[in-house]
Amino acid sequence: MAHGTPTPITARKSGPLTGVAAVPGDKSISHRALILGAMAVGETKITGLLEGQDVLDTATAMRAFGAEVVQHGPGAWSVHGVGVGGFQEPDAVIDCGNSGTGVRLIMGAMATSPIAVTFTGDASLRKRPMGRVTDPLALFGTQSFGRKGGRLPLTLIGAADPVPVRYTTPVPSAQVKSAVLLAGLNAPGETVVIEREATRDHSERMLAGFGAQVQVERTGEGNVITLVGQPELRPQVVAVPRDPSSAAFPVCAALIIEGSDILVPGVSQNPTRNGLYPTLVEMGADIAFENPREEGGEPVADLRVRASSLKGVEVPPDRAASMIDEFPVLAAVAAFADGVTVMRGVKELRVKESDRIDAMARGLEACGVRIEEDEDTLIVHGLNGKVPGGATVAVHLDHRIAMSFLVLGSASERPVTVDDGEAIATSFPIFRDLMNGMGADIA
Ligand code: S3P
Numbered sequence: 280m281a282h283g284t285p286t287p288i289t290a291r292k293s294g295p296l297t298g299v300a301a302v303p304g305d306k307s308i309s310h311r312a313l314i315l316g317a318m319a320v321g322e323t324k325i326t327g328l329l330e331g332q333d334v335l336d337t338a339t340a341m342r343a344f345g346a347e348v349v350q351h352g353p354g355a356w357s358v359h360g361v362g363v364g365g366f367q368e369p370d371a372v373i374d375c376g377n378s379g380t381g382v383r384l385i386m387g388a389m390a391t392s393p394i395a396v397t398f399t400g401d402a403s404l405r406k407r408p409m410g411r412v413t414d415p416l417a418l419f420g421t422q423s424f425g426r427k428g429g430r431l432p433l434t435l436i437g438a439a440d441p442v443p444v445r446y447t448t449p450v451p452s453a454q455v456k457s458a459v460l461l462a463g464l465n466a467p468g469e470t471v472v473i474e475r476e477a478t479r480d481h482s483e484r485m486l487a488g489f490g491a492q493v494q495v496e497r498t499g500e501g502n503v504i505t506l507v508g509q510p511e512l513r514p515q516v517v518a519v520p521r522d523p524s525s526a527a528f529p530v531c532a533a534l535i536i537e538g539s540d541i542l543v544p545g546v547s548q549n550p551t552r553n554g555l556y557p558t559l560v561e562m563g564a565d566i567a568f569e570n571p572r573e574e575g576g577e578p579v580a581d582l583r584v585r586a587s588s589l590k591g592v593e594v595p596p597d598r599a600a601s602m603i604d605e606f607p608v609l610a611a612v613a614a615f616a617d618g619v620t621v622m623r624g625v626k627e628l629r630v631k632e633s634d635r636i637d638a639m640a641r642g643l644e645a646c647g648v649r650i651e652e653d654e655d656t657l658i659v660h661g662l663n664g665k666v667p668g669g670a671t672v673a674v675h676l677d678h679r680i681a682m683s684f685l686v687l688g689s690a691s692e693r694p695v696t697v698d699d700g701e702a703i704a705t706s707f708p709i710f711r712d713l714m715n716g717m718g719a720d721i722a
Contacts (some may be wrong), residue, residue: 282519286673288681288711289722292689295538295586302543304329304354304519306706307453308575310337310380311485312517314388316358317346318464319489319512325356327519327575333378333705338354340385343369354519361505363512364465368394372432375400377632377676377705380454382431382692383412387458390421391441391465399432403632403676403702409433411450412458412692418444419462440569443468443508447500450627451600453478453551456504460486462492466508478600479551484576488515518575523547524604525707527555528682529714530584531608534564535615535664535690539586541717548578554594554602555609556582562589562616589616591661596624603627606657607683610639614648615690616661626655632702633675642684645670646695678702682710689719 309329314337320485328334330353336346338356345367347359360368366389373396375382382398386409389396399405410429416425420438423432443466448455456472463470478554483504486493492507526546533539547553548571561564567583570613591613592601599622602609606628613620628635636657640650647667649660674681681697688695703710711721 285699287696287698288685289694289696290685291694291720292691293536293689293720294718296529296533296536296541296719297539298541298717300526300541300543300713300717302521302525302529303396303707303709305330305547305662306331306333306524307380307479307481308519309334310384311481312519313337313341313348314384314461315357315512316337316490316514317341317344317360317361318388319360319514320362321360321514323358323360323514324516325358325517325519327354328356328372329522330354331375331704331706331708332601333381336374336376336378337381337385340373340375340381343371343373344389354476354680360512360514363509364392366392366394369396371398372397375404376400377403377702379407379632383454383458384461386412386416386435387461390435390437390462391419392437393439395436396436397432397434397627401676408630411452415444415446415455415459415499416462418446421462425715437492441466443470445471447473451476451478453482457482460504460506463506463508464491464510468508470506470508472504473501476597477502477551486682488576489513496585506682520547520575520577520579521545522706523552526582527605527608528686528707528710529717530566530582530687531612532686532719533584534559534587534589534697535612537586541584543582543584545574545579546582548580551568551601551661552600556590558594558598558602558609561592563587565588584659588662591616591618591620592606593621599624604679607635607639607679608686610643610657610659611683611687613659613661614646614666615664617663618661620659620661622657624655625657630649633677633680635677635680638673638675638677638680639683642670642672645672646687646691666691667693668695671698673698674702676702678705682707685721689721
């Protein structure tokens with residue numbers, strides 16, 4: 280993403296939020312729809328695609344590999360795919376901007392085609408570890424040449440004669456799992472990924488939807504996912520559901536802004552994604568899960584959320600993977616709770632768009648909140664409704680850090696400014712308008 284002059288944004292204490300928060304399409308599912316669409320033979324039609332910068336960068340990348348990707352209207356796209364193994368060699372560097380999901384999934388998708396591809400990204404993405412993906416891809420026969428620690432810019436030379444792989448993911452990561460499965464598409468035989476802790480399963484669901492043979496077995500050692508290689512993927516009609524990670528921001532704002540009462544339609548209840556919601560309910564949140572149904576192959580419900588008095592809780596570590604992107608906003612909400620909120624088993628937060636434990640800890644301290652942290656833990660001492668605020672917080676090119684502090688500033692005593700709000704456009708371009716439309720004061 281082009282990154283020019285920083286754009287500070289300030290949130291001031293607002294009156295009650297009311298109305299409907301229709302958040303945009305799911306980022307994880309949007310990336311996957313474009314990539315699998317590009318690997319199918321024929322035309323995939325997508326509605327509800329997230330038009331955030333991360334996903335737009337993936338669309339541009341798929342064009343560079345030879346797919347025809349066309350926008351027909353807001354959220355309505357088509358992808359004319361080239362088939363499994365049909366990627367052409369891009370004639371320029373693939374720039375995935377801020378997106379770890381984009382770059383890691385695309386690396387997997389090209390890793391078993393005999394082409395050379397150089398990847399890069401913005402200053403945040405260039406700091407993030409890629410060895411977690413290039414290590415398993417090497418087992419297929421893919422070569423990689425990156426900076427120290429496998430960092431971007433990095434060149435991959437896809438395997439000309441790939442072999443199938445059996446791989447146990449060393450960290451709970453849907454990106455790693457998905458990269459291996461996408462690579463397995465163009466390898467003969469069965470590729471197997473074993474994950475000890477379940478992570479979001481959008482790839483498995485969508486691969487099956489596109490006609491791949493994919494089987495998930497729940498065993499004592501974790502989920503064993505088996506993919507039969509070299510299928511012909513059939514183009515699909517994909518209706519992308521709304522993003523539960525984006526929904527988390529209006530939901531959490533409504534809980535801490537006095538008098539709020541909002542409706543957030545179509546929030547995923549996929550158990551690999553929805554860990555924030557049981558956590559909020561345990562904290563005493565008044566959330567009604569209305570009208571449960573299926574949308575775009577995902578279980579969803581409409582959430583009616585009313586302002587609530589919250590208490591601190593201990594989040595079980597085995598829930599972490601199902602709410603990994605929601606810890607920053609949970610930490611913001613925890614500052615308003617009565618008592619201490621303990622988040623353990625969260626060290627993966629240190630390798631997201633920023634070191635999110637550090638970014639939240641420093642920002643919360645600046646806003647007058649006491650925190651404790653270690654490598655794998657964040658503890659927030661809640662102030663029972665009265666958070667001082669009155670600080671400018673560094674967001675380190677991290678959209679979720681920016682939005683979390685704007686939520687916090689909407690309920691704190693004094694305004695909170697984020698030093699650069701530009702990154703919000705990676706996942707939730709309409710965040711400010713949507714929040715202000717419900718009564719927030721974010722400018
Ligand atoms: C994602 C997986 C998660 C998550 C990211 C999206 C995905 O990352 O944090 O925002 O779409 O697969 P990890 O796989 O690194 O946990």
